[in-house]
Amino acid sequence: MVTVERIDPEKCLGCMRCVEVCPMDVLRVGSGDRPVVRYREDCQCCYLCVMQCPSGAIEVMPWRAFPVGRIYGAFKPGS
Numbered sequence: 001m002v003t004v005e006r007i008d009p010e011k012c013l014g015c016m017r018c019v020e021v022c023p024m025d026v027l028r029v030g031s032g033d034r035p036v037v038r039y040r041e042d043c044q045c046c047y048l049c050v051m052q053c054p055s056g057a058i059e060v061m062p063w064r065a066f067p068v069g070r071i072y073g074a075f076k077p078g079s
């Protein structure tokens with residue numbers, strides 16, 4: 001499961017709001033006073049980091065968290 005994709009270093013202001021609001025501790029303070037995606041597999045795609053980011057630096061990709069093939073495969077007719 002992959003949801004939070006990347007933090008654009010060109011856009012990031014280093015405010016760490018994203019690190020503070022993430023309920024799953026996916027984001028951590030990295031070197032150079034910039035956040036890093038540390039535990040990507042724990043991301044719940046809640047968009048709190050995106051909503052709090054003042055510069056639009058965070059990309060979250062929900063479709064990668066719910067692959068269509070896997071969903072249909074889980075619900076087979078008649079099973």
Ligand code: SF4
Pocket residue numbers: 003004021022023024025026027042043044045046047048049050060
């Ligand atoms: S989408 Fe939610 S869980 Fe994922 S990194 Fe952002 S705040 Fe954390």
Ligand code: SF4
Pocket residue numbers: 007011012013014015016017018019035052053054055056057058
């Ligand atoms: S909230 Fe946005 S600008 Fe602030 S540290 Fe996180 S990614 Fe950078």
